[in-house]
Each structure stands twice: as C-alpha cells, then as structure tokens.
Amino acid sequence: CAKRDNRGGVVIFSADHEAEMNDLGRIDQTLRGSDLVRELFVLFQPQYDLMRERIVGFEALARWESEKLGNVSPGLFIAAAERSGLIERMTSILLKKSLDAAVQWPEALRLSFNLSAVDLVSPRSIANIARIVRESGIAPGRLTFEITETSMTTDFERARVSLGVLAGMGCHIALDDFGSGYSSFAYIHRFPLHRIKMDRCFVAGLKEDEAVSRNIIRAIADLAANLGVECLAEGVETEAELRAVQAAGIRYVQGYFYGRPMAQADIAERLAAQQNAGPLQEAAS
C-alpha cells in the first residue's frame, strides 16, 4: 500500500513546495508557542470483538485545536512535535488525558495509545511513560501501546529495549498500520508483540481488486495466527468490508462502521446502546 497522505484539517496547503515549507514552519512555530495542556485533547474510537460481539476497548486519537490555526490533523502536528523536540512532552500530556478518561470506564475495557518513533528510542520518554502509567493506577494489562513498523526500523535495539520495559510492566504492544510500510518479517518475532493492526488500505482495496485483496487479508490474518498474536482490521466502514474481514478469520475490527472517534462524554451512551440492542441491531447501527 502506498503511504497515505495524512494532511487535512483547516490548514490549507499549496502545491507549491516553498509555500508548503512555510506552512510547516508555521505549525512548528505555533506549536512551540501554544498552551498544549489546554489545546490538546483526545477522542476515543471503539475497538470491536466480533467473537464476543461487543466493544472491548478504545484507541486514543490525539486532536489539536489550535487557537491560532484551528484544527490541525494529527498527521501534521505529531510530525511537527517530532521535528521540534516537543513530542515527549506531547506524549505525556496525551497519555495523562487518555488515562484520566480510561480509569472511568468499566474495567473490562482496554485503552490503546499510539507511541511515536521518537518515544521508542528515548529511554527518558519510556521512563516517563512508565511513571505516568503507574501513577494513573490503571491495571497495566488494560493498556496497549501502538507502534508502527517504521518506528521499529529507526533503531531496532533501542526500540526493542523500550518495548521490553512496557511489556515487562504487563502492557500490551500492537503493530499499527501493518503492511503499509517496509515490514520486515525478519524482526517481527524479536520483540514483544500481542496484536497486529492491519492497515486500512487492505480493506479499502476490496473495492478495487476483490480477489487479490481477499487473499492478502487472509494472508495477514494467517500470519498473525501463526505468530500467536491478535489480528485487528482497521478502517472497516461498510458491512461488506466487515464480512470480508470476518471471512478471513479476523476477530477484532475498528472503523467508522462501529464508530468514529468520540469524546469521553459520549462513551457511556455508546456502551449503554450496546447493552440494550442485541448484537444484530448493534452491527446494523
């Protein structure tokens, strides 16, 4: 799958490279001058278990509502934070906000949290993350850290040590956007891994080349099964896509079909709806 373009939000980009560099510079500069504790917040997207027919957790997705720029997409502001040395601070703020929310959920629900490649190679950031998890009082087993393939290739040994620290606490590790980058099967078994998240381009590809896409989805599901890790399909938007991933034997799904990223305030209602409606009505909603 080709790398997706993460641009969006209200920040408009010119096709002109120079103008684009100015826009990026403006994001970096604004980020440095902003009250991030106030302007950053988190939305939560349901992760659904097809076997138990219920929501089993939520992924925390960062949002930045900048006073100066309006809503900036995470693809842009995470990269900006990485460039300007602000990512460790941003991770701390986002993780604290995410955990504050998660400790209020029913105990059966898990939280998934995205880590940056920069966090993974920084022992200081990992120590900080471990401290925030301990101070939150959450059972570490309820927490999954999502990392991308690319972040494992920056400095594999350091990343492996970092994941060892987090897994050692009892937290789970998920490989995000699987298949979209430069995956290497050579290292995939050399760090603690609990879940593969199949990139949404495979599900989206169903519209283009049915047979080939179905075979690829099946191959990824089989790989996860053979490694003894969970498999989650990202970006499931339609019932047809849901049936395709289900047919491949994939147990966990995430995507607009089961819910868009939502505010903490809307989670209770979403969970209540799940209890009242049977699984069938649930899937049709």
Ligand code: C2E
């Ligand atoms: P991701 O971790 O792969 O998150 C999934 C992205 O797909 C999210 O985009 C989500 O809103 C979107 N999505 C979910 N379901 C669907 C669907 O059915 N269809 C479509 N078209 N899209 C769907 P979002 O929120 O814009 O986040 C983009 C990326 O930014 C994330 O990709 C993640 O890599 C990064 N990110 C988000 N929050 C954080 C964070 O707190 N820390 C770090 N380091 N990165 C983050």
Ligand code: MG
């Ligand atoms: Mg993720």
Ligand code: MG
């Ligand atoms: Mg992903």
Ligand code: MG
């Ligand atoms: Mg992504």
